[in-house]
Every structure is written in C-alpha cells, then in structure tokens.
Amino acid sequence: MAMTEGTGPAAPVMGKGSMTVRVVERPKRTFATQIFLIEVWKGLGVTFRHLFVNLARHALRALGITGQPGAVTIQYPEDPAVLGKRARTRHRLLKREDGAPRCTACLLCETICPAKCIRITAENAPDAMVEKRAKTFDIDLGMCIFCGYCAEACPVDAIHMDANEVEISSYSRKDMIWNMAELLGDAPKVPGGTA
Amino acid sequence: MAKRVKFKLNGTEVEADEGRLVIDAAKDAGVEIPHYCYHPALGNPGNCRMCIVEVAGAPKPQVSCRLPVKEGLDVKSDSPAAKRAQASALELHLVNHPLDCPVCDQSGECGLQDYYMKIGRYQSQVREDKQHKGKRVEAGPHVMLDQERCILCTRCTRFVDDVTKTHELGIFRRGHTEAVELTPGKVLDNDYSGNVVDICPVGALTDRDFRYQVRVWYLDKTDSVCPGCSRGCNISIHTNTKRTWHNQGHRVARLKPRHSEVNGYWMCDEGRYGYRPLDEGRLGKVLRLTPERAELSWEAAAVELAARLKDGGSKGLAVAASGMLSNEDWAALKDLFPAAKLYFTAEPDQVGAEDALLKRREKVPNLKGAEALGLKSGSFDDLAKDLESGKVSGLWIVERDLTKVWGAERAKALIGKAGFSVFQGPNKGGTGELASYRLPATAYAEETGRFTNFEGRVQEYRKALDPIGSARPDHEIFGLVKAALTGAALEAAA
Numbered sequence: 001m002a003m004t005e006g007t008g009p010a011a012p013v014m015g016k017g018s019m020t021v022r023v024v025e026r027p028k029r030t031f032a033t034q035i036f037l038i039e040v041w042k043g044l045g046v047t048f049r050h051l052f053v054n055l056a057r058h059a060l061r062a063l064g065i066t067g068q069p070g071a072v073t074i075q076y077p078e079d080p081a082v083l084g085k086r087a088r089t090r091h092r093l094l095k096r097e098d099g100a101p102r103c104t105a106c107l108l109c110e111t112i113c114p115a116k117c118i119r120i121t122a123e124n125a126p127d128a129m130v131e132k133r134a135k136t137f138d139i140d141l142g143m144c145i146f147c148g149y150c151a152e153a154c155p156v157d158a159i160h161m162d163a164n165e166v167e168i169s170s171y172s173r174k175d176m177i178w179n180m181a182e183l184l185g186d187a188p189k190v191p192g193g194t195a
Numbered sequence: 196m197a198k199r200v201k202f203k204l205n206g207t208e209v210e211a212d213e214g215r216l217v218i219d220a221a222k223d224a225g226v227e228i229p230h231y232c233y234h235p236a237l238g239n240p241g242n243c244r245m246c247i248v249e250v251a252g253a254p255k256p257q258v259s260c261r262l263p264v265k266e267g268l269d270v271k272s273d274s275p276a277a278k279r280a281q282a283s284a285l286e287l288h289l290v291n292h293p294l295d296c297p298v299c300d301q302s303g304e305c306g307l308q309d310y311y312m313k314i315g316r317y318q319s320q321v322r323e324d325k326q327h328k329g330k331r332v333e334a335g336p337h338v339m340l341d342q343e344r345c346i347l348c349t350r351c352t353r354f355v356d357d358v359t360k361t362h363e364l365g366i367f368r369r370g371h372t373e374a375v376e377l378t379p380g381k382v383l384d385n386d387y388s389g390n391v392v393d394i395c396p397v398g399a400l401t402d403r404d405f406r407y408q409v410r411v412w413y414l415d416k417t418d419s420v421c422p423g424c425s426r427g428c429n430i431s432i433h434t435n436t437k438r439t440w441h442n443q444g445h446r447v448a449r450l451k452p453r454h455s456e457v458n459g460y461w462m463c464d465e466g467r468y469g470y471r472p473l474d475e476g477r478l479g480k481v482l483r484l485t486p487e488r489a490e491l492s493w494e495a496a497a498v499e500l501a502a503r504l505k506d507g508g509s510k511g512l513a514v515a516a517s518g519m520l521s522n523e524d525w526a527a528l529k530d531l532f533p534a535a536k537l538y539f540t541a542e543p544d545q546v547g548a549e550d551a552l553l554k555r556r557e558k559v560p561n562l563k564g565a566e567a568l569g570l571k572s573g574s575f576d577d578l579a580k581d582l583e584s585g586k587v588s589g590l591w592i593v594e595r596d597l598t599k600v601w602g603a604e605r606a607k608a609l610i611g612k613a614g615f616s617v618f619q620g621p622n623k624g625g626t627g628e629l630a631s632y633r634l635p636a637t638a639y640a641e642e643t644g645r646f647t648n649f650e651g652r653v654q655e656y657r658k659a660l661d662p663i664g665s666a667r668p669d670h671e672i673f674g675l676v677k678a679a680l681t682g683a684a685l686e687a688a689a
Contacts, residue, residue, distance in 0.1 A: 104297055104298045105298070105407070106296075106297030106298055107410045108297060110438075111410065111412065111413075119438075119440050121440060121441065122407040123407060124331075124406075124407070128330040128331045129330060130298075131295065131298040131330065131331065132298040132407055155297045156297070
C-alpha cells in the first residue's frame with residue numbers, strides 16, 4: 001500500500017512492493033523541554049480555561065442570556081443516555097417487504113465476528129429464488145465486542161447495529177443471548193426466557 | 196517412452212514429453228493455467244476457453260488443453276495478451292451467473308471465485324438482465340442442480356457418459372437458454388453420482404447431504420483412506436469441530452476423493468455417505484458389565500483381563516475380529532493371542548455389491564492385512580458350534596457386531612455361553628451390551644494407521660478427530676493387556 005500523504009522526503013525502503021516513507025525528525029531536547037515546568041503550566045492553563053469558560057456559560061444560562069450550557073456530567077441513569085446518531089448499539093435483524101427475515105444465512109457475519117458470538121444454522125427457504133434462510137440466529141451479547149463487522153460484512157443488509165439500546169445487561173450469561181425472534185423485534189426479550 | 200522435448204513456458208525453458216498437453220506440462224512445471232472444462236480423466240473439449248495462452252507465431256491465442264507440446268514451442272500463459280483473453284473468457288462465463296455466492300454451498304472452493312480474484316475484470320460491462328433458469332432442481336438422491344450457476348463446461352455430462360455410462364445428464368437447447376438437464380425419464384441416481392459435485396467447478400451441482408450444513412471454510416481436511424470396502428480409495432475427511440452448532444452437531448461433514456492410482460479421481464456414493472455411523476452409539480468408558488457393572492481404568496481393566504486370560508488359558512480363547520482393523524492392530528492382535536482361534540471373514544454382514552469401477556465385494560478395508568501377517572480365519576459357523584458345545588473359555592470381540600452375523604437372539608445366547616467375553620470397538624452396536632467387558636476403541640478417523648487394500652497396497656490414513664472419552668486404538672489396547680500378562684510396566688505400554 002502506498003502512503004500518499006506527507007510532504008517529507010520519500011525514501012525507498014527494501015522489501016515487497018513500493019512503499020514510500022515519510023521521515024519525521026525527532027524534536028530536539030532543550031533545557032526548556034527538560035524542566036517540564038513550562039508544559040505543566042500550559043496544561044494547567046487548559047484546565048483553568050475550561051473551568052472559567054464553563055463557569056461563564058453556566059452563569060449566562062442561569063441568567064437567561066444564552067441557551068448554551070457548559071460541559072456537564074450527565075446524571076445517568078436518572079437522565080437518559082444521549083447517543084450519537086451513528087452509535088453502534090444492540091443488533092437488529094431486518095425484514096423484507098413481505099415480512100420475512102432478510103437474512104439468507106450466508107454466515108459471513110458469523111465468519112468475520114472476532115468474538116465468535118454469532119451462531120447461525122441454515123435451512124431451505126420456501127422461495128427457490130431466496131434459496132437459503134436462517135433457521136436459528138443467536139447473538140451472545142455478553143461476548144459481543146460491538147465492533148460492527150457483522151453489519152459491515154452482511155451482503156443483504158439484514159443486520160444493523162442501530163437498535164439504539166445499550167442497556168442490555170442481565171443477571172445471567174444465558175440471558176445475554178438473543179435469539180432470532182428477539183433480534184427481529186417479534187418477541188420481547190424476557191429475562192429467564194427461551195434463549 | 197515418449198520423446199522428451201524442450202519448449203518455452205513464460206520465457207523459461209521446460210522439458211516435457213512430446214505430445215503432452217501444454218496445460219499438463221505447465222502443471223508439471225508448477226504453472227497453473229486456469230481451466231474449467233478440462234479434467235485429466237474426462238478429456239478436453241476446449242469449450243470453456245479459460246486455458247487460453249499466447250503462442251509465438253500463431254495468429255490467435257490457443258487453448259492450452261488442446262495444444263500438444265512440441266520442440267521449440269513458445270507459450271506464454273501470463274503475458275498481457277493471454278491474461279486479457281482469459282479475463283474475457285471469464286467475463287463471458289459470468290454474464291448469466293447469478294453471483295449468489297452468499298447462499299451457494301460452493302463458495303469458498305469455487306472456480307469462478309478463485310479465477311475472478313486472480314484474473315477477473317472487476318468492472319462489469321453487462322447492461323442486460325441475467326437469464327433465469329431452474330433453481331434447486333433435485334437431480335437425484337444426492338445431487339442438487341442449479342442451472343443458473345452452470346457455466347456449461349460439460350464435465351458432469353462427460354462423467355455420466357464416459358465413466359458411469361449411465362447418461363443421466365445432458366446439455367439441452369442452445370444459445371442463452373442452453374442448460375444442463377436430466378435426460379427425460381432419468382434420475383441421477385447411479386452409484387457414483389456424488390462425483391459430479393466434486394468435478395463441477397462452480398456451484399451448479401451441489402451435495403444434498405452437505406447442503407447448508409456448514410460453510411466450507413470452517414472445515415479441516417485430513418488425508419485418509421475409505422474404510423467402506425477393500426478397494427481403499429484415497430479420501431480426504433472434512434471435519435467441523437470448532438463450530439459445533441453446524442452440521443447438526445456431527446463432526447464429519449463430508450468425504451471427498453483424493454486423486455491416486457487406486458481410485459483415480461472418484462469414489463462411490465456408498466463410501467462417500469458411509470461416514471454417518473461413525474458417531475452412532477460411541478463408546479467412551481472402560482466398563483465391566485458382568486458380574487457387577489463398574490467403570491474401570493485402563494490399567495485395572497488390563498490387569499483383570501490378563502487374569503481372566505491366564506485363568507482360562509489362551510487355549511479355549513476365540514477372537515472374533517473384522518477387516519476394520521489396521522495393520523498395526525492385526526500385528527498387536529497376533530502378538531497378544533498367538534494361540535487363539537481367529538474369526539474375521541466377511542460374513543453377509545460385511546459383504547455387498549461390487550462393480551467393475553471401484554466397488555469391491557468385501558465391505559471392510561483390511562482383510563488383506565491379516566492375510567499378509569499369516570493370520571487364518573475360521574468360519575463363524577464353527578465358532579457358533581464351539582460356543583454351543585462350551586469349548587470356548589473366552590471370547591474376545593474386536594470391532595465386530597456379532598448380532599449382525601448371527602441375529603440378535605442367537606448372538607446373545609451364544610456369547611452368554613463363553614466363559615467370559617470382551618467387546619472392543621468404537622460403536623456400541625448390538626454386541627456392546629452382551630459382553631462381560633466393554634472397551635472403547637478409536638474409529639478409523641481418530642487414529643493413524645495403515646490398511647492393506649485388496650491389491651496388497653499398504654496405505655496410510657491419518658488422524659482427523661480426537662478420540663471420544665478414553666477410547667484408544669486397538670493396538671494400544673492389545674499392547675496394554677499384553678503388558679499386564681507379561682508383567683511389564685503398564686505405563687510403558689500405554
């Protein structure tokens with residue numbers, strides 16, 4: 001793979017392929033860097049800047065002058081967690097327009113899963129053009145590392161990680177396993193349930 | 196002896212027999228030229244156009260599967276022109292291929308996938324819709340046909356025409372509707388039908404037994420020898436042990452033939468699907484069933500059995516074995532029971548149909564191995580008579596289900612008449628409950644050993660699976676009992 005960014009002089013490196021290397025010069029050690037005090041004061045400056053900026057923002061908001069609050073600690077779980085729009089959350093299996101699960105049991109997600117938390121078994125689909133479908137589809141969320149590879153590997157857009165649910169803890173390891181109906185949203189996840 | 200000639204392959208000089216096909220000569224030299232229709236055992240119709248190469252002096256590229264080697268030939272299989280021609284041929288094959296790799300059982304070992312990654316043209320130029328043909332056609336009891344995936348290489352039709360001569364498959368119609376189909380009124384149910392799955396370079400013919408059981412990239416492959424008959428076809432055992440929820444929990448996913456002089460490229464369906472009993476009623480514990488049921492350690496069992504053998508002496512001892520034993524097992528058996536009467540002939544329980552191609556009458560792999568060691572078998576009728584008259588002080592049964600030889604009732608009565616009896620084998624079968632001792636042995640897939648086939652060819656099979664429970668190979672069990680008999684250290688024998 002050729003590295004294209006970087007402006008330094010490119011030098012050929014022995015080995016396979018044609019790799020270009022950007023040479024970065026080490027910063028010189030001087031008395032000013034070695035006493036560390038300057039950097040410590042710089043860091044403290046950042047800390048105090050945040051303190052006063054936030055203090056000012058909170059004060060302005062309290063007085064009703066601006067609406068923007070300063071950085072705050074979210075009082076989770078009393079206040080709900082605010083998730084980013086693209087946050088990887090609990091898996092969700094999607095359906096076709098006719099209501100059948102989209103999953104064709106190709107096992108690519110099971111193959112790529114680094115935590116080996118997906119277990120699928122396959123069967124004949126009633127429609128010959130679909131060929132294959134999942135008979136069982138279990139995800140052990142206790143083992144899942146939320147890397148998102150499964151959603152990325154899926155060739156038929158059958159698995160997403162956008163259920164916007166992060167509160168998936170349970171009292172037993174067994175209850176961390178979600179089966180196909182639960183992932184499809186057809187059945188609620190009941191602790192001590194069928195999985 | 197053909198004349199050796201020199202020709203140029205991709206710029207290097209190569210020596211080969213004159214008249215040998217360039218594709219074969221290249222393979223000998225370590226250069227793989229892509230191909231679909233050519234198969235060493237099925238001829239070279241030259242219809243897939245994948246093995247196209249550039250030949251100096253020829254106006255157009257040539258197919259290397261129909262090009263004989265001659266002195267001074269200059270062939271290039273990796274020149275830009277040859278690669279372009281191969282990529283074009285592949286592009287044509289892919290015009291109507293459905294690209295349903297995610298649901299196709301062939302994916303992972305598919306010729307189209309392999310060559311596409313090597314020489315594919317990654318930008319499709321096809322603007323038309325794909326032609327649709329028959330999906331999921333049940334060609335026979337073992338084979339599923341998908342006409343859409345077919346690239347019409349005709350390997351399967353040549354197999355049923357030339358090898359089995361049963362003509363169940365043919366190419367019908369032409370142009371874009373051309374397809375492989377069953378000959379009217381026929382079903383692909385010959386004794387070698389599974390081989391069309393192996394030779395199909397794409398996913399058009401897939402195995403119904405293996406269908407959707409496990410993806411091929413989960414399988415481990417081990418070289419072995421088929422124990423289905425005395426031919427000893429070279430096979431590869433494909434096992435799924437890491438993801439146990441697949442393949443319905445079975446460890447062996449499928450058997451595939453390996454090319455050898457013994458079996459060519461083929462194996463029969465009986466052998467191919469004969470792996471199923473492997474894990475049925477497996478024994479894993481060393482047990483004494485009578486007089487009082489107890490689980491023993493191997494050492495304790497060896498000591499007890501040695502005492503029984505000394506008691507009764509080896510004079511009235513009978514050993515009922517079977518051709519499932521490896522050469523090592525036979526040798527250890529001979530060593531342990533030098534004076535005992537042996538019974539191991541193939542009775543109707545181990546005899547089946549034979550044919551001119553591969554199948555042999557004796558459905559066990561290694562009767563020849565016993566013969567080579569000079570072991571002689573009595574007839575099971577004599578054994579029955581001896582048991583009846585109480586002449587047998589001890590009966591040692593090795594990997595043989597006597598209920599299949601004599602029937603359940605009679606076997607129970609006869610085994611009960613022996614002074615003591617030992618059943619040693621991988622599967623419980625009907626006899627496992629009848630003997631007074633039960634010793635778990637490894638199945639052929641769990642040990643490394645040698646079978647001697649009917650021609651006298653000694654072939655090694657390798658360990659593909661871990662043994663179940665405390666099962667051990669037969670020769671180790673014999674060695675252990677022998678050590679207990681002679682008073683040697685048991686650990687050393689184990």
